[in-house]
Amino acid sequence: MSMQLSREGIIAGPSSGEALHGLLNYLRKLKDAGRLQELADPLTGEISCVFICCDLPYQYMDGYFQKLGEKEFPPIQNQRWELSPEKAIRKFSGRLQPECLYPLYDSLTFRSNLACGNSQSSKNVILDLRRAEDFEAEHIHGARSTPLKNLSSKTGDIFDDPQALHMYWMNLRLKFSDEAEILRSIASPLLVVCYDGEVSRLATSLLRTQGHEAYSVLGGFPALLGEIRGRK
Template identity: 35%
Template sequence: MSPDPYLNVFSGEQALNDFYDPDQGPLVPLVELPERLNPYKKDGIQIFAKLMSHLPATNVKSLPALNMILRGQEKGKIQDDTHTLVEYSSGSTVISMGILGNIYGIPNTKAYLSNKTTPAKLDLLRFFGLDLTLFAGHVQPEPQDPNGGIRTANFDGEQPGHYNPDQYSNTENYESHMRWTGPQIMMQLPNLSVFAASMGTSGTMTGTGLYIKSVKPSVARVGVCTAAGERVPGPRMKSLLSPVEFPWRDAVDCIEEIGPFESYEKSLALSRNGLLVGPSSGLALVGLFKFLDRKKAAGELDSLRNEEGNIPCVFICCDQPFQYISEYFDRLGPSYFLPIRNSELIGIDPYNYNVDWEITPATAHAMLASATPPAVLDLRDAEDFAAAHLVGARNLPTSARAAPNPYKHTATMVEQFALLDARLGAADAEFGAGALEGVVLTLSYKGHVGRLAMSVLRSRGVTAHCVMGGVEAWEEDGLWAQSCALAN
């Protein structure tokens, strides 16, 4: 069945191929920013986000990956016996290659990357089934660096059954955006005045910028790089663009340089307002802002206006924020995030609960009266235990008679959990390993500490049940005296 772009349904054996083919589905969304995100609205400036994060692989690099695979097949570089893709990449490009390789019958993808890649990113790459090889040296090596992973990927890609698409020099990288991204934008917004994109390999800016120039030369094309000596995932510093072989110089009219703090801050604002995009998207937007600020300060905004008197702008949103979450906290600091209330509970009471483990006093009474009665762990204070207790019960005082409900009082939970976790642990001489076996009932005031003890014991492999409502509920049911009189 052919895909239905209107209904967005893909079926049949080729459904995944069609799903990833931009020619077979709906256009990537173009969404205008509201005034709270667009400080230039009153100047007649419209700003649209081109959400490449909405592509099936959730990143802009899936288009170059797809184009390089398709063109590789067309040119005979990828044949029936090709079983491995090799690429130097620590992120979206090689993830996309791994996904698309599986779709197009290439089962293995090797990712060559910097040893400075974060552990979280390494785990993400492994999640997608990539075979990782780390390299020391520059995080973003030059393609011709003889010590870099790019050259090694080029060499290894020549092995039988291997193919190295080489995103850094393969023209099919930026041609993907001449094939899809540029035409989509001009179809969606034919009165475009300004286009902005971040620049890493420069593929997105080169391809889209070249296409836009070919159909509407009046559009201002803004390339955005990271500030000198700084790092934002994906984009490069301007100085690192010099050895890039793509014709990016013909694709841009100016370059803006933006730091990481502004990039992460703006990405956070976009995400919190419904556009879930990563730091390079924030960098592109701030770069666009910087360009507009310069034009406004110079009194040149009118030179950007279209026939309707407006200035429609588009910036590229490359990916989503989720793989960078820890970096937002590192870059922006605590003032950008609400504190965690009751943070003292982190690491406290980590064990499982199950409502099926909690029993009524009536059920507990019946269990005690059975042929195989359970053991009882009484958590009340010593004097209350001495006054009345179930036959055969063992007492572990927790000083909880006057204490608040630990599930509603953080300090009490921290205190009670520390006590129970230690006393019911293997090292405890009285209640440690082997001391409580079989089925165990936990009994406490009002049932709260008993419930906590049940969870701890269950984590140790003990079949524990807590008595709901504790000794007070047992007394209210009128069964307490009878239960205390039962003989084991």
Template identity: 25%
Template sequence: MNVFSGKTALLDFYNPDKNPPLPLVELPSHPFEGDNVRIYAKMLTLLPAGNVKSLPALNMLMRASEAGEINDSTEGLSSTLGAYISNKTSPQKMELLRFFGLDLTLFGGPAQVEPADVNGGIYAAIQDGMRPGWYNPGQYSSPQNSEAHVRWTGPQIHRQLPKINIFAAAVGTSGTMTGTGSYLKTVRPDMVNLGVFTAPGDRVPGPRPIDLVQTVDLPWQEVIDAAEHVSSKDSYRISLELCRQGLLVGPSAFICCDQPYQYISDYFTKLDSSYFPPIYNTELLDKDLYPYGVDWILSPSDAFRLLYPAHGLQTPPTSPTELEELKDIQEPLIHAHAMVIDLRSQNDFKRAHIPGSKNLDIQCSGSKNPFKNPGILAELWEVLRQALVPGTKDMSNKSVLLVSYNEEIAYVGCSVLRKEGVKAFALGGGFEKWKEAGLDAGTPTTRH
């Protein structure tokens, strides 16, 4: 009768084994109707929590409970739930998370990071999860993520649609595709699994561009047979069409965690702040607001090729003789459509620098990694905006290489310049990596 009662009522309500299968709904219209293709949507938004993420979360928590890592009597558990998120997360989503009782810790840098990025929130969560009394489910590497879909989603779909030919799912942490796709392959070996990724350089809540899924430990690459890359414009357009037809799905379709919670802001208007968990690193709420690109950081060899294409040097010098020949060239070495801006101190710049570069001593941060210190990042971002933006007219139609003590400082500068339309790059590893690569690090006394 679909009634849940007793001490375990809530647990039973969330347990798919104690619920009827979620609906599988055929789309009323689509572009492939003329080819006799029938498309069905698995309505995971009708789960008790309203989104597919509740399945791996439930499975990981159930397994952790079975292993004794957590237990129902953990003192203060409800008051110590937290999320590590990008400072570029929308205010609405931050309010939603706080509405459900999570305290938030903000991280600067790219909005979507690889799990292995030591500057990102995912890596920080993994490290903090190792502390005594802490627990991090680790959705990016835990096999219990995809196991949830082997356990529930895949079997449901096969029972409902035994002649399924193609399974498509957006890929973010890859749990849905890995688990559901691998299960369906065991019962329908000839079927095709289609992984759907965000188009490169674009962003849709939930899924990721394929280059940001490479370091996810789940074996999604072994499961998918084909891939599609979808723009955010198309994602939101189709989402709007489906919602108007009666299927309330987000821009990443059925796996999207976001639904139109329309009244969250009213809670924050009517109740004072004591009712809601805090936000940490609030200095990042109005700083470091621009996008980042994973391909903006160049190795010394790639940076060399960017600066010196006019001399036909496709690779860095491989011997001292070649390097001396390069130094003897009388014409300016840096290509006319390239520029190097060195952000280090004036004294360090005078001691050694890339020939032809310009010094812009920002007098901020030193060699510290700004992504490890929100205060430094906030200050650095503002300093770089004031120092770099006024000179962008001279950077038009140029590729600009930013150099600093480390790549992170230059990376922040790239974000600032890219916002202004400048094609900016950061020297990977900082200036010392350039020197270690055996590349020219001339001084005013040795260069013209």
């Protein structure tokens, strides 16, 4: 029951779920005995109930997976804004072509800055969260380097680590707050890339709550780079 509470926005642990379960059992017994109306407000007829949320779910995450069946954990598919590399290239076709890679490879010919949306009059629509040195080594022409604190190629699955998830969420909130004016000047839609697509997925979620049309790429920059190279 605590998992259902959390999914409805009341972040609560097992003891909190048991408290609600006990309250519902008590109300059910009164109803079966025909006494439920004894709790009703004489003026409104409403019954007000309170239960205590005394714990959080984070330290019990493994227990949920161990004790509950697979049907309680349907797969999550962010189909609208989490793009495969192929779909990202189709949606951002003007910027994600072999000619738009930096540095340019021997077999590639750079047509023009304009072909990659890199003219001075164009707006940046690609946000690259990777470290500055990795961006310098390889990136998409016209992308905006916006390194995220503590992010590196060694960052693991943040969605399997509540503390890491919270840290990156706070870092992203601070970054997007500091860069709010810049973000408002960037033409939508935005494409966000990182090392593996996990942190960019979190960033995209936050950007969308702020009103931006943002997308992330499954597999991150390496997957996108591989798809672009395959089209040369």
